[in-house]
Amino acid sequence: DSFDLVIRNGTVVTASDTFVCDIGVIDGRIAALGEKLGAGREEIDATDRFVLPGGVDAHCHLDQPMGPGICMADDFESGTRSAACGGTTTVIPFAAQEKGSSLKAAVEDYHRRADGKACIDYAFHMIVSDASGDILQHELPQLIDAGYTSFKIYMTYDDLKLDDRQILETLTVARREGAMTMIHAENSDCIAWLTEALEAMNHTAPLYHAEARPSIVEREATHRAISLAELVDTPVLIVHVSGNEAIEQIRWAQGRGLRVYAETCPQYLFLTAEDLDKDGFEGAKCVCSPPPRDKANQEGVWNGLESGVFQVFSSDHAPFCYDDKEGKKAAGESASFQYIPNGIPGIETRLPLLYSEGVLRGRIDITRFVALTSTNPARIYGLYPRKGTIAIGSDADIVIWNPMAEWTVRNTGLHHDVDYTPYEGMVLHGRPQTTISRGKIVWDNGQFLGAAGRGMFLRCERPQPARPRGENRGF
Ligand code: DUC
Numbered sequence: 001d002s003f004d005l006v007i008r009n010g011t012v013v014t015a016s017d018t019f020v021c022d023i024g025v026i027d028g029r030i031a032a033l034g035e036k037l038g039a040g041r042e043e044i045d046a047t048d049r050f051v052l053p054g055g056v057d058a059h060c061h062l063d064q065p066m067g068p069g070i071c072m073a074d075d076f077e078s079g080t081r082s083a084a085c086g087g088t089t090t091v092i093p094f095a096a097q098e099k100g101s102s103l104k105a106a107v108e109d110y111h112r113r114a115d116g117k118a119c120i121d122y123a124f125h126m127i128v129s130d131a132s133g134d135i136l137q138h139e140l141p142q143l144i145d146a147g148y149t150s151f152k153i154y155m156t157y158d159d160l161k162l163d164d165r166q167i168l169e170t171l172t173v174a175r176r177e178g179a180m181t182m183i184h185a186e187n188s189d190c191i192a193w194l195t196e197a198l199e200a201m202n203h204t205a206p207l208y209h210a211e212a213r214p215s216i217v218e219r220e221a222t223h224r225a226i227s228l229a230e231l232v233d234t235p236v237l238i239v240h241v242s243g244n245e246a247i248e249q250i251r252w253a254q255g256r257g258l259r260v261y262a263e264t265c266p267q268y269l270f271l272t273a274e275d276l277d278k279d280g281f282e283g284a285k286c287v288c289s290p291p292p293r294d295k296a297n298q299e300g301v302w303n304g305l306e307s308g309v310f311q312v313f314s315s316d317h318a319p320f321c322y323d324d325k326e327g328k329k330a331a332g333e334s335a336s337f338q339y340i341p342n343g344i345p346g347i348e349t350r351l352p353l354l355y356s357e358g359v360l361r362g363r364i365d366i367t368r369f370v371a372l373t374s375t376n377p378a379r380i381y382g383l384y385p386r387k388g389t390i391a392i393g394s395d396a397d398i399v400i401w402n403p404m405a406e407w408t409v410r411n412t413g414l415h416h417d418v419d420y421t422p423y424e425g426m427v428l429h430g431r432p433q434t435t436i437s438r439g440k441i442v443w444d445n446g447q448f449l450g451a452a453g454r455g456m457f458l459r460c461e462r463p464q465p466a467r468p469r470g471e472n473r474g475f
């Protein structure tokens with residue numbers, strides 16, 4: 001046989017093109033694209049199927065320590081299994097630094113968590129929560145050199161947030177070292193002030209989580225993040241953008257030629273703040289930050305996906321069980337919204353939701369679908385062209401997509417270890433039929449065929465999109 005695997009007659013889609021051809025795989029990489037390729041030891045007929053580069057989920061949280069009494073439901077095994085079953089072949093979760101301890105220790109800790117467990121390939125973003133001199137001047141550059149070329153910083157959460165001066169210092173290192181900075185943009189003091197006011201009125205139900213973090217709070221921080229990045233002259237990516245006000249700031253910055261990138265997530269297309277307003281404590285299932293907004297904001301996010309404001313569509317999978325003393329109910333059902341762990345599961349439903357409601361409804365075309373879910377995140381985080389495309393030499397990370405499949409989202413049919421999905425009952429069209437990770441079939445016709453430990457750690461290159469616009473400015 002000429003190939004280990006041949007995928008025949010599929011409609012191959014990249015971020016720019018759609019064409020029918022065969023794909024030949026040797027040793028886990030794409031070795032040939034062409035018509036009537038020679039025989040493969042294994043063959044797949046992809047007639048009437050889309051053949052897509054595997055999804056790159058550039059924002060997900062797996063096995064992240066959350067402090068006393070709270071525990072994420074997915075570790076690297078269940079999280080990457082669920083990802084693979086949803087058509088994702090690369091994940092980039094976070095190695096979170098604890099304030100006062102070293103960044104290197106965080107990275108080593110996450111390697112231990114992933115090693116032997118991941119079913120698909122993974123890289124790490126760091127979370128920089130301690131911007132002291134030694135960490136910024138020594139550890140961070142060394143880690144960037146070693147293949148951790150992106151990191152997230154927070155403008156809110158007491159145990160993570162940096163102040164403006166610390167953000168400037170951190171961005172300066174990102175600029176000098178060529179790393180990509182992701183920013184969680186919400187104004188911490190505004191949230192704390194609103195939270196106190198709401199609690200004083202006994203407004204503590206899950207719904208008030210959204211009232212404590214209105215759009216203004218996100219818009220102000222987004223504007224400030226953009227301004228700090230402009231001052232330093234370094235690209236930034238605003239993560240989990242929830243709606244129109246923040247979008248307006250990003251559009252303004254992009255219109256001025258600044259390298260400001262943006263990400264959004266399924267919760268901002270499919271949920272609203274009303275989903276927090278359910279009888280009893282059920283609303284906690286949809287508590288995340290920033291919170292889901294309203295219909296007009298959902299439309300704004302769709303428009304941002306269509307018009308190119310957003311480059312990246314990630315899950316922000318943050319897996320907490322609902323009916324669990326270590327999950328959403330950690331502080332009890334009568335505790336204030338501020339104690340509910342923030343986050344929503346979605347690593348497996350990311351692609352099907354965007355395909356069904358985006359591509360099939362004509363809001364985005366299939367090449368933009370590929371760009372948003374795979375190619376752009378691979379580029380922005382330094383994994384392209386190994387990941388994120390179908391090209392000779394790229395890893396054979398491939399999804400055979402059945403555009404006709406009609407199915408209903410049921411948590412019982414998902415493969416994460418979370419006890420609910422916020423999308424329960426939604427009827428979707430299209431889903432991954434087969435997922436291939438470096439030439440190996442890991443999901444096929446409803447069956448998970450992968451194995452813990454097969455996923456490899458990926459060192460990221462310095463991303464092209466992270467290079468500054470201007471000349472050296474002396475810092
Ligand atoms: N930020 C995230 O990135 N994910 C979950 C919740 C949050 O605040």
Ligand code: ZN
Binds near residue numbers: 184240289
């Ligand atoms: Zn965040």
Ligand code: ZN
Binds near residue numbers: 059060061316317318
């Ligand atoms: Zn997140």
Ligand code: ZN
Binds near residue numbers: 406429
């Ligand atoms: Zn139908």
